[in-house]
Amino acid sequence: MNAAAPATATASWRKFTAYLALAAVVVVADQLTKQAAYAALLGAAPVEVLPFLRLALVFNRGAAFGFLGDAGGWQHYFLSGLASVLSVLLVAWLWRAHRRHALLSLGLALVLAGALGNLIDRVSHQHVIDFIVLYYRAWQFPAFNIADSAISIGAVALIIDHLGAARRQAGQRRL
Numbered sequence: 001m002n003a004a005a006p007a008t009a010t011a012s013w014r015k016f017t018a019y020l021a022l023a024a025v026v027v028v029a030d031q032l033t034k035q036a037a038y039a040a041l042l043g044a045a046p047v048e049v050l051p052f053l054r055l056a057l058v059f060n061r062g063a064a065f066g067f068l069g070d071a072g073g074w075q076h077y078f079l080s081g082l083a084s085v086l087s088v089l090l091v092a093w094l095w096r097a098h099r100r101h102a103l104l105s106l107g108l109a110l111v112l113a114g115a116l117g118n119l120i121d122r123v124s125h126q127h128v129i130d131f132i133v134l135y136y137r138a139w140q141f142p143a144f145n146i147a148d149s150a151i152s153i154g155a156v157a158l159i160i161d162h163l164g165a166a167r168r169q170a171g172q173r174r175l
Helices: 004-041 074-097 102-125 146-174
Strands: 047-050 053-060 128-136
Touching: 004 053, 004 074, 004 102, 004 128, 004 146, 074 102, 102 128, 102 146, 128 146
Parallel strands: none
Antiparallel strands: 047 053, 053 128
16 A cells, blocks of 8 residues: 555645635635624615725626516526525536646635525525625626625636646647
């Protein structure tokens, strides 16, 4: 029996759990900030933080940017089920990728965290709590939260990883 095999397996498991721990930290931060926003902003006027940033409590019953928000209720079950299935798939993908693909794994962990953070809201409140609003003069970006930010940053990491992999493959074909 190879003595390096158990050490390699332990190191691999630690790396995988580090990505899951990152996801857990993001979920906790998301939930804590949503609770704080709810406590501070319920029934209150929006709070101007910077000339382009305000905090305002928004209950989003739909998907990203309020898509399907007025669909009649079925979207809650659909979006909750979708987030549940995707979370399982993301964990499986993370397990396969974590040993060799750091940026891909980081992106997967962040998307997982965002999906779980918003799923917790859907299950416990029947809506997602959004509270961060970016704006410039009359233009306003839809309200979002830490989970949404994690999904967006994770998606960028996934795209960058994919572009890097495509570039590496193209370079290898030219050799």
